[in-house]
Amino acid sequence: MSQVASTITxxxxxxxxxxxxxxxxxVHESGSLPRDLSQxxxxxxxxxxxxxxxxxxxxxxxxxLGEAALLDDSLIAxxxxxxxxxxxxxxxxxxxxARSWALDSYSNxxxxxxxxxxxxxxxxxxxxxxxxxxxxxxxxxxQMLARGVTTALVAVDMQDDDDLNICAGMVECFGPALxxxxxxxxxxxxxxxxxxxxxxxxxxxxxxxxxxVAMRALRQRLEASIEVLA
Numbered sequence: 001m002s003q004v005a006s007t008i009t010x011x012x013x014x015x016x017x018x019x020x021x022x023x024x025x026x027v028h029e030s031g032s033l034p035r036d037l038s039q040x041x042x043x044x045x046x047x048x049x050x051x052x053x054x055x056x057x058x059x060x061x062x063x064x065l066g067e068a069a070l071l072d073d074s075l076i077a078x079x080x081x082x083x084x085x086x087x088x089x090x091x092x093x094x095x096x097x098a099r100s101w102a103l104d105s106y107s108n109x110x111x112x113x114x115x116x117x118x119x120x121x122x123x124x125x126x127x128x129x130x131x132x133x134x135x136x137x138x139x140x141x142x143q144m145l146a147r148g149v150t151t152a153l154v155a156v157d158m159q160d161d162d163d164l165n166i167c168a169g170m171v172e173c174f175g176p177a178l179x180x181x182x183x184x185x186x187x188x189x190x191x192x193x194x195x196x197x198x199x200x201x202x203x204x205x206x207x208x209x210x211x212x213v214a215m216r217a218l219r220q221r222l223e224a225s226i227e228v229l230a
Contacts, residue, residue, distance in 0.1 A: 009202070025039060026153065042064070066128055069090060080147075153181060179202070182205065191221075
């Protein structure tokens with residue numbers, strides 16, 4: 001288990017049409033990226049080995065593989081060998097895993113009970129089109145970190161205490177390797193993410209380019225929420 005940090009790291013989502021990135025950003029691959037990618041962690045939602053190689057050869061800071069790695073996890077080893085593990089990561093959109101209920105046939109002779117397919121709430125990995133895979137996100141991240149992945153960016157819309165508990169468990173397991181970002185453009189309750197979900201590395205779409213003042217103020221507000229809980 002990792003010790004949860006007491007400081008917050010914020011990073012914005014860059015616009016692929018920006019002429020250059022002057023600070024570290026996350027950016028979705030769009031077919032048109034700035035020439036200088038030295039500050040960019042490029043998210044490939046569905047693209048595979050060929051596009052990942054091209055982006056890394058263009059000196060991107062890092063590439064995060066999504067659906068392609070889920071379908072073929074050998075891509076992680078291939079790219080890590082060619083470009084080094086620190087430049088390879090995962091893009092993981094998730095949603096709450098649905099529970100199904102079944103009649104327990106091994107109960108006492110006097111009665112049988114209905115039991116859920118999963119005893120604890122969990123997130124499942126989604127494909128690039130938003131369809132469910134049934135793959136437990138925490139298990140998947142653990143498998144890929146063991147193979148050399150250094151960053152896992154989880155896109156999630158946390159709705160309730162169960163989501164916050166899932167998040168806190170993953171932060172405890174994966175520490176600084178874990179980043180979180182809202183999956184949709186809906187506003188996130190960031191103080192809850194930090195205070196109860198233990199989120200420490202967050203990527204935000206609302207942050208504007210080079211707005212250091214706003215980023216510093218937001219970081220201070222979120223770190224204050226940690227102190228409140230303590």
